[in-house]
Amino acid sequence: METKAAVTALAALAQDSRLAVFRALVQAGPEGLAAGKIGELTGIPPSSLSFHLKELSHAGLASSQQAGRFVIYRAEFEAMNHLLAFLTENCCGGNPCSPVCSQACSPSKAST
Amino acid sequence: METKAAVTALAALAQDSRLAVFRALVQAGPEGLAAGKIGELTGIPPSSLSFHLKELSHAGLASSQQAGRFVIYRAEFEAMNHLLAFLTENCCGGNPCSPVCSQACSPSKAST
């Protein structure tokens, strides 16, 4: 991941509403959430929400899919992983170290 | 980690110069870098650099220590880990999953 993409992604997350939206999507998992449901969970008004969802999508951290009248949004887990990896890349000059070793979630195999 | 701290940390990283500075600090490891050295590595002019270092420190992502004429800056690895954990917290609703499992650096024990 290049610097520019990382900055864009970080900027997308560096905002109250968008961080709340993104975390909701992460917690929802691969099934995603309809825009309306996100609004319900976060209390963000529709026009603002749409704006923020577009930002997240544009940053590559979320994707959308039309499903009838609804638009389903999903977290882009791979982009997220790339971002985390970028932030800690070559930690401590590549020498054996332990400062930064995040363990995001259960390492078990996906059940979906 | 609460939302506010996370937004502050993300905002601190969501900027070209600061991201470059932070990554340099991560790669430097626990020994840190003098401000001048960071300027040398990144090409950021002193006044700008000082501004950005203050932002990173204020966000809790870096710390500083006076050492003679120099000021040594270090990445705050623990804050970083908390941030990464916060972003992926309760991933997929806590169910066994694999979407987000970053492996930041060698899991071996620190040698420092």
Next chain:
DNA sequence: CCAATAGTTCGATTATCATTGAAATATGGA
């Protein structure tokens, strides 16, 4: 085709942030 539901776009306003030269401060050595 019409009404209802789901989301998005637009636009005007407000607020916040990045940049950097010049001046100030701090430290160490002769």
Next chain:
DNA sequence: TCCATATTTCAATGATAATCGAACTATTGG
């Protein structure tokens, strides 16, 4: 003490971002 080196503060400027009501588009069912 005095100078050179290292870093920070100040202040003015320019640029970018957040907010949200109202109007618009899209889809479904009757």
